[in-house]
Amino acid sequence: MSPGVTPVITLLTDYGLEDGFVAACHGVIAGIAPEARIIDVGHLVPAGDVRRGAAILAQTIPYLPRGVHIAVVDPSVGSSTRRAVAIEAGGRVFVGPDNGVLSWAVHAVGGATAAYELTNEDVWLKPVSRTFHGRDIFCPVAAHVVAGREVAGLGTAIPPRELVTLPEPTSRLRDGACEGEVLSVDRHGNVQLSITAADLGFLGVRDGDTLAVWLGRRQLAVPYRDTFAAVPPGDLVAFTDSAGLVAVAVNAGDAAQRLGLPPGAHVRLSPART
Structure with a gap:
């Protein structure tokens, strides 16, 4: 785990509150890292609205502990066109799809110092659903980091400049x-x-x-x-x-x-x- 990262996991999604999606994510984290404290940033991001998710996370991140921050607004889940990533920035770790939803928050804490494509399947929940990477990839990865896994062991290093970045608001x-x-x-x-x-x-x-x-x-x-x-x-x-x-x-x-x-x-x- 990155120096200074606390055993806190924050979770931002567009899953809503009417189904069991958020509870499943909490359960996966608790099963791997029972000592982790989970802060729900919100789960009512309009479905697939990556910019709204990015804005919420960026405006909230100054008030959150230096933990692991998951954001899952992922309209391209399961496709070959987007990567799953972990990003080190500002003494924090950001986990989610590489579609820009993390980009404004990463910028707000000083920019990425390292990034990894999540290719180490040993830290995933099996079997992996094609449509629920929040439960099966992102939450297990975050929990393993809190439990002591080094971020560099999560997958393949990628240059931070290659991360998808949303255009800054005009x-x-x-x-x-x-x-x-x-x-x-x-x-x-x-x-x-x-x-x-x-x-x-x-x-x-x-x-x-x-x-x-x-x-x-x-x-x-x-x-x-x-x-x-x-x-x-x-x-x-x-x-x-x-x-x-x-x-x-x-x-x-x-x-x-x-x-x-x-x-x-x-x-x-x-x-x-x-």
């Missing part, structure tokens, strides 16, 4: 405005943008101001406040969320539905003209 300052995209939409319909509070601060925007929000050809005037509860129920509001990013919400409502803003949609913010 955000830029241009012509007195911030341009970005919808990074994610949470279960409340709050719309998280790739634009930071620092970006707005550069434009001179402060709490209490009003933003011009451009959605294609539509323009809205939205108050910028410290929380969504600062406006009456049913009203739109922009605020800085817990990740330091600008979010648009409806107090007691669903901003994504009202505005028709899916992940990836382009948004432009500027100080409203008085």
Whole structure:
């Protein structure tokens, strides 16, 4: 196990909570490393939404112990087009499919120092299902690492530069405005943008101001406040969320539905003209 890695395994998936998939993963880990503490980051990532999984893990990783972090959002599970990998980064170990779901979190802790394709079948659960690598490959591998297995013994070393990396969310300052995209939409319909509070601060925007929000050809005037509860129920509001990013919400409502803003949609913010 990497120096400094604690006996903690975190688990992020799109498995949902209605079936036994998450319980099976917990059971496999407990059978190999009963001393490991498991932290469920979440299991309600929209099915196959790799970017959403990557964003959740990257925004959560600063608050997690230096353990082994599993992320399984894996629409290409069982195919020959994607690898199963373990990545060492920032004193942590990341385990999952090489489809980019780990990439933003790896970058957030300083970048990969080593990477391995998971080819050592001795640490897999047998038989291996073609569609449940979380149970049969990723969780056993993570448990063996916590139990003392060296990461280098998990498989074949690969150059970190060959890992699949998701494109960074777009955000830029241009012509007195911030341009970005919808990074994610949470279960409340709050719309998280790739634009930071620092970006707005550069434009001179402060709490209490009003933003011009451009959605294609539509323009809205939205108050910028410290929380969504600062406006009456049913009203739109922009605020800085817990990740330091600008979010648009409806107090007691669903901003994504009202505005028709899916992940990836382009948004432009500027100080409203008085």
